[in-house]
Every structure is written in structure tokens, then in C-alpha cells.
Amino acid sequence: xxxxxxxxxxxxxxxxxxxxxxxxxxxxxxxxxxxxxxxxxxxxxxxxxxxxxxxxxxxxxxxxxxxxxxxxxxxxxxxxxxxxxxxxxxxxx
Numbered sequence: 268x269x270x271x272x273x274x275x276x277x278x279x280x281x282x283x284x285x286x287x288x289x290x291x292x293x294x295x296x297x298x299x300x301x302x303x304x305x306x307x308x309x310x311x312x313x314x315x316x317x318x319x320x321x322x323x324x325x326x327x328x329x330x331x332x333x334x335x336x337x338x339x340x341x342x343x344x345x346x347x348x349x350x351x352x353x354x355x356x357x358x359x360x
Contacts, residue, residue, distance in 0.1 A: 269317070273313070276309055280352065286354070288355055305354065340357065341360055
């Protein structure tokens with residue numbers, strides 16, 4: 268259902284065309300995750316849901332995947348107005 272947007276997100280991860288919000292970076296560190304874990308979540312994961320932001324009306328997606336060591340994790344992300352992938356938050360499941 269979300270194959271096209273997932274392909275686009277994966278391409279942006281591969282080319283490092285993304286930004287990680289401060290909140291996402293803090294959550295990443297708190298959970299003991301590396302940037303490679305976050306990237307791996309996109310590359311191994313699937314989009315499990317879509318939400319519309321109440322303020323900006325932009326669409327954001329929940330991606331469920333795994334860390335480099337195989338632990339389950341999720342990422343909330345969107346394609347921003349500049350075309351970059353914006354990682355909003357990350358967490359272990």
C-alpha cells in the first residue's frame with residue numbers, strides 16, 4: 268500500500284538525504300541506538316501506518332523494522348517541504 272513512499276524514504280537513507288530532529292536523536296541515544304540502527308529500520312522495515320499532522324497537515328509514517336542486531340524498533344518520519352526525509356522520533360518496541 269505504501270511501497271512508493273517507502274522506496275523514496277529508503278533512497279533518501281541510502282544517499283543520506285535526511286535530517287534527524289533533536290527529539291529523535293535524544294530518544295535514539297536514550298534507547299542505546301546508533302544512527303546505523305535507525306537507517307537499518309528503514310531498509311528492513313515496512314510502513315505500518317500513516318497520520319496527518321494537525322498543525323501542518325503534512326503526512327507522517329510509522330516504519331517498523333529492526334536494529335542492526337535484530338531488535339524490533341519503529342521510526343516516525345515524513346518527507347519535509349524541502350524534499351528531505353525528516354526523522355521525527357525513534358524507539359524500541
